[in-house]
Amino acid sequence: MAQALLGKKIGMTRMYDEKGVIVPVTVIRTGPCTVMQVKTEQTDGYNALQLGFEDVKRSRRKKPQIGHAQKAGAPVKAFVREVSLQQQPTQKIGDELTVDLFREIKFVDVLGTSKGKGFTGVVKRYGFKGQPASHGVERKHRSPGSISVVSGSTGRSIKKGKKMAGHVGHVRCSSRNHKVVAIDRQNHLLVIKGSVAGPPDSYVIVSKAKTKS
Incomplete structure (x- = not known):
């Protein structure tokens, strides 16, 4: 039985629990998800379900994606991902999975993509202190400073993994x-x-949460 669903984050709000304490919560529109493909150990070497979430216009997808949806007898989906299973799936192509899947589950894990921050400097990216505000520093207050060392054998070289300016955010994050x-x-x-x-x-x-039940 699949224990995962695709969804869309709606936003955050707050609720009161049984003791009257305010709890920050996230609202996720979970499902309905359509089974687009079924994979088993006999045919693919592992057990998994390919789920599709949220209908999208055919004009916004390429022909292979449109044909894949037609084969499943479902509308073209905007978000399609594969969910691995421990046992052979009982669902069939075209079945729908709803939020009822979590009615007996107390804790869940969520995999999403963090907010993209664009190209940033070392002060924002790593919390560097920056250069002094005075004493001869001109237009270099947020620069990283020296980035390489001088060695007699290798000359000037930048060590692998050196903290420098670059792209921040827009990475897969699991909570x-x-x-x-x-x-x-x-x-x-x-x-x-x-x-x-x-x-x-x-x-x-x-x-479903892997480390807590």
């Missing part, structure tokens, strides 16, 4: 052990405790 606060089956909403990586309307993968 674990989010408590399931509420489930809205009618609107396919899953409310979990805490924050999730990524901006609103970003796609995420929600699965």
Whole structure:
């Protein structure tokens, strides 16, 4: 049985728990997800389900993706990902999985993509102190300073892994052990405790927690 679904982060809000304490929560529209492909050990060497989430116009996808959806008898999907399984899947192509999958699950893991920050300097990226504000420093206050060493045998060389300016954010981030606060089956909403990586309307993968039950 699959224990993961695709979804879209709606945003954050807060709720009161049973003791009247305010709890920060994230609302995720989880499912319905269509089974686009079934993989088994006999045919592919491993067990998995390929799920599709949220319909999209045919004009926004390429012909192989359109044909793949037609083969499954489903509309073209905007977000398609594979979910691995421990046992042979019981679902068939075209079946739909809803948020009811988490009705007996107390904790979940969420895999998303963090917010992109663009190309940043070392002060923002790594928290460098920067150069002095005075004493002869001209227009170099946020520069990293020296980046290489002078060696008699190798000459000038920059060590691998040197902290320098570069792209920040927009990477896959997983957060674990989010408590399931509420489930809205009618609107396919899953409310979990805490924050999730990524901006609103970003796609995420929600699965049963691996280290907590």
